[in-house]
Amino acid sequence: MDVASFLRQSSVLVVAGKGGVGKTTVTAALARAAAQAGLSVLVVDLEGKAGVPTAFGHDTALEYDEVVLVDETGTTRSADRPAGRMAGTAAGEPIPPGTVRARRITPDDALLEYLADHGMRRISKRLVSSGALDVVSTAIPGIRDILVLGKVKQIERSQVADLVLVDAPATGHAMTFLSSAKGLLDAARSGPVRAQAADVVELLSDPARCQVVLVTLPEEMPVNEVVEAAYQLEDRIGVALGPVVVNACLADRPALRTDPSAAAAEVGATLTTGQAAALDAAARFSLHRQAFQQEQLDRLADELPLPQLRLPDLVSGSIGPFELDILTTALSHGIEHLPDVPGVPSGPGLR
Numbered sequence: 001m002d003v004a005s006f007l008r009q010s011s012v013l014v015v016a017g018k019g020g021v022g023k024t025t026v027t028a029a030l031a032r033a034a035a036q037a038g039l040s041v042l043v044v045d046l047e048g049k050a051g052v053p054t055a056f057g058h059d060t061a062l063e064y065d066e067v068v069l070v071d072e073t074g075t076t077r078s079a080d081r082p083a084g085r086m087a088g089t090a091a092g093e094p095i096p097p098g099t100v101r102a103r104r105i106t107p108d109d110a111l112l113e114y115l116a117d118h119g120m121r122r123i124s125k126r127l128v129s130s131g132a133l134d135v136v137s138t139a140i141p142g143i144r145d146i147l148v149l150g151k152v153k154q155i156e157r158s159q160v161a162d163l164v165l166v167d168a169p170a171t172g173h174a175m176t177f178l179s180s181a182k183g184l185l186d187a188a189r190s191g192p193v194r195a196q197a198a199d200v201v202e203l204l205s206d207p208a209r210c211q212v213v214l215v216t217l218p219e220e221m222p223v224n225e226v227v228e229a230a231y232q233l234e235d236r237i238g239v240a241l242g243p244v245v246v247n248a249c250l251a252d253r254p255a256l257r258t259d260p261s262a263a264a265a266e267v268g269a270t271l272t273t274g275q276a277a278a279l280d281a282a283a284r285f286s287l288h289r290q291a292f293q294q295e296q297l298d299r300l301a302d303e304l305p306l307p308q309l310r311l312p313d314l315v316s317g318s319i320g321p322f323e324l325d326i327l328t329t330a331l332s333h334g335i336e337h338l339p340d341v342p343g344v345p346s347g348p349g350l351r
Contacts, residue, residue: 043165145180213244243338
């Protein structure tokens with residue numbers, strides 16, 4: 001499947017997964033792949049983390065105002081600003097093709113903007129600073145999530161970008177985050193809260209507007225959690241599911257099956273008994289890890305009938321532009337090998 005066509009299937013992609021599986025890194029790789037395919041991208045961060053900017057070579061956490069991570073030439077920084085500095089830009093203006101912008105959205109930010117848009121700019125900051133949002137959120141469970149999702153919906157409707165990527169909270173919170181609109185829709189009979197909830201439910205339930213991409217590791221507990229999350233997303237929310245991204249997959253290394261002494265002899269070297277034993281033990285350990293990962297990948301395919309996009313395990317402990325390029329290449333390669341059919345398996349297909 002063509003990368004641009006795949007990433008144009010939905011206006012919003014929500015990237016979710018268990019904490020520690022690399023969903024923020026996957027968000028950055030999806031953004032980079034989309035930009036390389038000529039799409040305009042807006043990344044929405046909900047927690048103020050620095051993971052996405054760091055992957056693009058910047059060292060500052062995201063704020064409410066949009067910043068440019070990749071300009072229209074596809075480079076990670078412009079010549080007129082130092083490395084690590086992000087260029088600000090006006091929110092709401094159309095994003096050029098091949099450009100990635102990013103911003104953070106919190107409930108307080110969304111409430112300030114909502115009140116300002118409704119003629120209450122002068123009192124909006126006072127309401128937030130006084131803790132009014134905490135009082136409201138206690139009285140109306142889910143209102144914080146609705147404020148954020150409502151802002152995402154507004155961004156999607158404005159069509160400022162071909163693709164809006166939402167780096168969602170960890171799976172447990174993500175379930176509450178995505179299901180809050182339906183809960184409020186059932187609880188509120190009328191008024192602006194119900195109207196906002198209805199708009200959010202409409203966004204989440206339309207595959208042409210929104211899909212969820214789940215991220216996991218090829219390990220037992222993350223696989224268990226991603227399978228459970230997929231069915232909960234179908235049953236509770238009815239949101240469409242894209243392919244599952246499996247992060248940190250070990251590469252198959254056939255050379256590990258070669259006897260170390262024989263391999264050394266082929267290049268004219270001789271190993272001591274201790275060296276050969278140590279290399280053999282290391283090879284057997286790596287092969288065991290590969291076999292275990294393959295077992296989890298097979299189990300994931302059996303229990304969750306969604307395509308898999310597999311990303312390689314990287315030696316580096318941090319993700320910067322170099323590592324991001326490797327992951328983006330692998331992600332794009334995986335997308336290109338998906339079945340060239342309209343849409344991807346989602347919701348009802350799981351059962």
